[in-house]
Amino acid sequence: MTSASSSPVTETILNFIDGSYRKGSEGKSFPNVNPATGTAIGVVHEASQADVADAVAAAKAALTGPWGKMTTAERVKLIAAVATEIERRADDFLAAEVADTGKPRHVASHIDIPRGAANFRMFADVVSTMPGESFNTSTPDGGQALNYTVRKPKGVVAVVCPWNFPLLLMTWKVGPALACGNTVVVKPSEETPRTAALLGEVMNAVGMPKGVYNVVHGFGPGSAGEFLTSNPDVDAITFTGETGTGQAIMQKAAIGVRDISFELGGKNPAIVFADADLDKAVEGLSRSVFLNTGQVCLGTERVYVERPIFDAFVARMVAAAQGFKPGVTGDRAYLGPLISAEHREKVLGYYRRAVEDGATVVTGGGVPEISGAEAGGFFVEPTLWIDVAHGDTVMREEIFGPCCGIVPFDSEDEVIALANDTVYGLCASIWTENLSRGHRVAAAMDVGVCWVNSWFLRDLRTAFGGSGHSGIGREGGVHSLEFYTEITNICVKL
Ligand SMILES: NC(=O)C1=CN([C@@H]2O[C@H](COP(=O)(O)OP(=O)(O)OC[C@H]3O[C@@H](n4cnc5c(N)ncnc54)[C@H](O)[C@@H]3O)[C@@H](O)[C@H]2O)C=CC1
Numbered sequence: 001m002t003s004a005s006s007s008p009v010t011e012t013i014l015n016f017i018d019g020s021y022r023k024g025s026e027g028k029s030f031p032n033v034n035p036a037t038g039t040a041i042g043v044v045h046e047a048s049q050a051d052v053a054d055a056v057a058a059a060k061a062a063l064t065g066p067w068g069k070m071t072t073a074e075r076v077k078l079i080a081a082v083a084t085e086i087e088r089r090a091d092d093f094l095a096a097e098v099a100d101t102g103k104p105r106h107v108a109s110h111i112d113i114p115r116g117a118a119n120f121r122m123f124a125d126v127v128s129t130m131p132g133e134s135f136n137t138s139t140p141d142g143g144q145a146l147n148y149t150v151r152k153p154k155g156v157v158a159v160v161c162p163w164n165f166p167l168l169l170m171t172w173k174v175g176p177a178l179a180c181g182n183t184v185v186v187k188p189s190e191e192t193p194r195t196a197a198l199l200g201e202v203m204n205a206v207g208m209p210k211g212v213y214n215v216v217h218g219f220g221p222g223s224a225g226e227f228l229t230s231n232p233d234v235d236a237i238t239f240t241g242e243t244g245t246g247q248a249i250m251q252k253a254a255i256g257v258r259d260i261s262f263e264l265g266g267k268n269p270a271i272v273f274a275d276a277d278l279d280k281a282v283e284g285l286s287r288s289v290f291l292n293t294g295q296v297c298l299g300t301e302r303v304y305v306e307r308p309i310f311d312a313f314v315a316r317m318v319a320a321a322q323g324f325k326p327g328v329t330g331d332r333a334y335l336g337p338l339i340s341a342e343h344r345e346k347v348l349g350y351y352r353r354a355v356e357d358g359a360t361v362v363t364g365g366g367v368p369e370i371s372g373a374e375a376g377g378f379f380v381e382p383t384l385w386i387d388v389a390h391g392d393t394v395m396r397e398e399i400f401g402p403c404c405g406i407v408p409f410d411s412e413d414e415v416i417a418l419a420n421d422t423v424y425g426l427c428a429s430i431w432t433e434n435l436s437r438g439h440r441v442a443a444a445m446d447v448g449v450c451w452v453n454s455w456f457l458r459d460l461r462t463a464f465g466g467s468g469h470s471g472i473g474r475e476g477g478v479h480s481l482e483f484y485t486e487i488t489n490i491c492v493k494l
């Protein structure tokens, strides 16, 4: 039994190594819990250090097997077939993602699963159409030389993933890694192992050579995450997750001087000017604060509103927040659970801290009353604060929950300084009908991605990533190729 093919109940979730499903060689396992009910619904087999070494060895061997000998055209055809097979098995992927994350089906069916397939299709296209670089060079003897580049895969790529959009954020890295000819060993989050495991079935179904795609389950320190990132046969590490974890992985990457690409946390600001279209701003920002129960690295946790519209904006956001009813079934407006009891405790700690620091809770602030099957789920109320000071903990630290502080401002310079005064630099959004100001303020934001009058409008070809504590490097479109390939410049004397 591999993954969530029928009922998620009592599911056994295995590692996928060299084209086969395997139990952990040390017999260790851990429970897989549905966050919407708080009940264990499966057992995950934890990879031992030897299992991780086997996965890396399989990935290394595959580089010189049939996979390594394929032309780009053959490779991208196989990768496009992966996308088609995910789409054909969309219901299985949906069941697996919903079981792991507890998120409402409409979120997973509109975002996680289709974007998971799109990541393979898009990077197959990018690699097929990627131009090379060439220069004609004058030589000292009065002749000419031709310089041109060839791109080669980096080798074995370790892909360490978070739990908030498991399939989407994993394929965002596996898609380009494979399209560029690398092989991968994926370490999904311990909270959400199913879709990575299920993807093994897809790889076998389309005829992907053994060892190209491998999955090892487990935790971080002292477990599969650390075993993988410290394995010397891993050539590059791509990671999405917490900033602190990124620092730990960076230390491992330093051994052997391996390349890294990091997408980390954020404390993303939104700026709403008085001339904004209030309907659009409230719609966009309520999605930005509450989508996926705030467990979105791009989500907004600080909203700055120009003073003349502050009260009106807050009233509209409160009404929007109250439309997001915690729960995932029935007639609720579907604010899913947080990922775990531990994460809920962390978020509720911030809810308490906001009040201790003097914030006014304008809606939410606690745990909702839910009966029935979801009574044991890890739900919290959507929460908005006003009267928060710039230095308050909830305005400085990433919470990763359905909440934000709303603060008035009086001038453009003031709000730019407030928005940029953070260690993070992932994204921002600006809301104004004055497009000159929109361009100007967007360019002044110290972030990797800035939206004007929108949020999470993502073209997969564009650069994605953050600065400061939000990450290192950019992925997306051709930017991914910079990380997943090595360039050799060839200089031919003519
Ligand atoms: N910038 C971005 O694109 C995104 C950032 N995130 C960030 O991720 C966090 C939430 O995700 P989590 O899964 O809790 O993050 P996390 O950092 O705790 O875990 C991410 C992955 O790293 C593994 N890991 C943990 N410690 C490790 C170690 N020492 N060595 C190797 N692997 C290790 C975990 O097992 C998991 O697979 C939030 O802080 C959020 O901001 C999440 C999604 C996207």
Ligand SMILES: O=C(O)/C=C/C=C(\O)C(=O)O
Residues within 6 Å of the ligand: 115, 164, 165, 168, 169, 295, 296, 297, 298, 458
């Ligand atoms: O690009 C996407 O489709 C999704 C990106 C989402 C994140 O990076 C995130 O929340 O973590």
